[in-house]
Amino acid sequence: MNRQTSQALFSEARDLLVGGVNSPVRAFKSVGGTPVFMREGSGSRMRDEDGNAYIDYVGSWGPHILGHSFPPVVNAIIEQAKLGTSFGTSGRSEAVLARLVRERVPSVEKVRFVNSGTEATMSAIRVARGVTGRAKILKFEGCYHGHGDAFLIAAGSGALTFGVPDSAGITEGVARDTLTAPYNDLDAVRAIARENAGQIAAVILEPVVGNMGVVRPREGFLEGLRRLCDAEGILLIFDEVMTGFRVSSGGAQALYAVMPDITTMGKVIGGGMPVGAYGASARIMDHVSPLGPVYQAGTLSGNPVAMAAGIAMLTHLDQPVYDKLAHLGGRLEAGLVEAARAAGVPACVNRVGSMLTVFFQAGPVTDLTGAKGSDTARFGRWFHALLDAGVYWPPSQFEAAFISAAHSDEDIDQTVAVAAEAFRAVA
Numbered sequence: 001m002n003r004q005t006s007q008a009l010f011s012e013a014r015d016l017l018v019g020g021v022n023s024p025v026r027a028f029k030s031v032g033g034t035p036v037f038m039r040e041g042s043g044s045r046m047r048d049e050d051g052n053a054y055i056d057y058v059g060s061w062g063p064h065i066l067g068h069s070f071p072p073v074v075n076a077i078i079e080q081a082k083l084g085t086s087f088g089t090s091g092r093s094e095a096v097l098a099r100l101v102r103e104r105v106p107s108v109e110k111v112r113f114v115n116s117g118t119e120a121t122m123s124a125i126r127v128a129r130g131v132t133g134r135a136k137i138l139k140f141e142g143c144y145h146g147h148g149d150a151f152l153i154a155a156g157s158g159a160l161t162f163g164v165p166d167s168a169g170i171t172e173g174v175a176r177d178t179l180t181a182p183y184n185d186l187d188a189v190r191a192i193a194r195e196n197a198g199q200i201a202a203v204i205l206e207p208v209v210g211n212m213g214v215v216r217p218r219e220g221f222l223e224g225l226r227r228l229c230d231a232e233g234i235l236l237i238f239d240e241v242m243t244g245f246r247v248s249s250g251g252a253q254a255l256y257a258v259m260p261d262i263t264t265m266g267k268v269i270g271g272g273m274p275v276g277a278y279g280a281s282a283r284i285m286d287h288v289s290p291l292g293p294v295y296q297a298g299t300l301s302g303n304p305v306a307m308a309a310g311i312a313m314l315t316h317l318d319q320p321v322y323d324k325l326a327h328l329g330g331r332l333e334a335g336l337v338e339a340a341r342a343a344g345v346p347a348c349v350n351r352v353g354s355m356l357t358v359f360f361q362a363g364p365v366t367d368l369t370g371a372k373g374s375d376t377a378r379f380g381r382w383f384h385a386l387l388d389a390g391v392y393w394p395p396s397q398f399e400a401a402f403i404s405a406a407h408s409d410e411d412i413d414q415t416v417a418v419a420a421e422a423f424r425a426v427a
C-alpha cells in the first residue's frame, strides 16, 4: 500500500508540531511506522491522503458511534454555522442537549457543558472537593481521565503508598493528593479508605475501562464502591467520557444499575465536535458558579455548533442502534477469537457492547498488571498487517477498538478475514 503522501505530510508536521502530532497516540510510537494522514470519512470507512481506503475501528476514539459524516450531524453543523459559530451568550440549544442528557443518564439532573473530556473530569473533582471539603481523590491504575494534573499519577509500589507522577511537571503536592488502587480490587480500596479516613473527596473510575484496553468491572465491584462511598461520605464519580451513550443509551450506570454521584461525559455527546460535560443531582451541581463557590467557566462552552452536533447525534441513538452494535460486536469478537485460535496465537478478547480489545496473551485480563502481560511487539506486527490490508485498528495494545452502527456484517466478515491472515503472519 502506497502511503507516500502521509510520509511527506508527517515529515513536514514533525518540523512544526511536537512529534508531528497534537495528541501522542497518533504518533504510532507503540507500533512503529509512519502515522496515516486521513482525508475523509464516510460511514464505516476512512480514506487517507494517498487515496487508500480503510474499515475504521477508531471512530475518532469513540465519538462516531453512527459512523463518519453521519448526515443528520453534518447537516446540523452546517445549518448552525450559517446562523453563527459562537456568540458567547446563552442559546436555546444548550438546554435542548441538557434535556436529552438528563432523559438518558439516570443519575444526572443538571449539566454543565465544557469542551473536552479532560475539562469534564478536572471540573468534576473540583466539585467533589468543593462539596466535601476534602483534598484527596482515589483513582485506579490504568484508568485514564484526561491530562489533568491530578490524574497523571501511576501506581505506587503498593496500594497504600502515595502516587508517583506519570508525567514531568506534576508537583509532589498534587501527587500526594491522588491515591491509586488496582482496578477491580475492592479490598485495596477499602484499605486505602481506612488509611485515609475523612480525607477522600472522590473515587473516580471508568465504570468499564477502555484505556488499558477494555476491562469490564468484576461482578459486585461497582456496587461495592457505591456502598463504600456512601459509608465514608465519599463522592463516586463515573467517568463516562468513553462509555456514555456507547455501552447503552444511559451509559455504564444504566447498564450495571449503579448510580454515581457525578458523571463525566465527552466523545459521543459532541457528535465529533469538541464537547465534554459533567452532571449530577441539583444538590451537587448547585455548588458550581454562578450558583455556588466552585468556579468553572469557558469561552466556547455550550458552543452552538457543538450543541447542534450533539443534539443530532443523541436523537438518533435509539434501541435498534444499540441492538445492532451488540450484534456486530458479538460477531467481531467471535470471529477474532476463532481466528487467533486457528493460527495458534495466544489472544483473548474483552468486549462490552461495541468496545473491544484483543489482548495478545491467554488472559483473562482484569486489571492493568494483567493487561501489561500482553505481547506488545506481536500486537504491533498484527496492527501493521491489518493496516496494510485496509483495516484501521487502534495503534496501541492498550486502547479500545470501536464499532459503529454504520459497520455492516460484510465489514465484520472482511475484518475477520484480514485479521485471520494477520494472526497467521505473526504466529
Ligand code: PLP
Pocket (backbone or CB within 6 Å): 061, 116, 117, 118, 119, 121, 144, 145, 146, 147, 206, 210, 211, 239, 240, 241, 242, 266, 267, 276
Ligand atoms: N476520560 C476518559 C475515560 C477518556 O477515554 C478520555 C479520552 O480518551 C478522557 C477522559 C479525556 O477526554 P479528552 O481527550 O476529550 O480530553
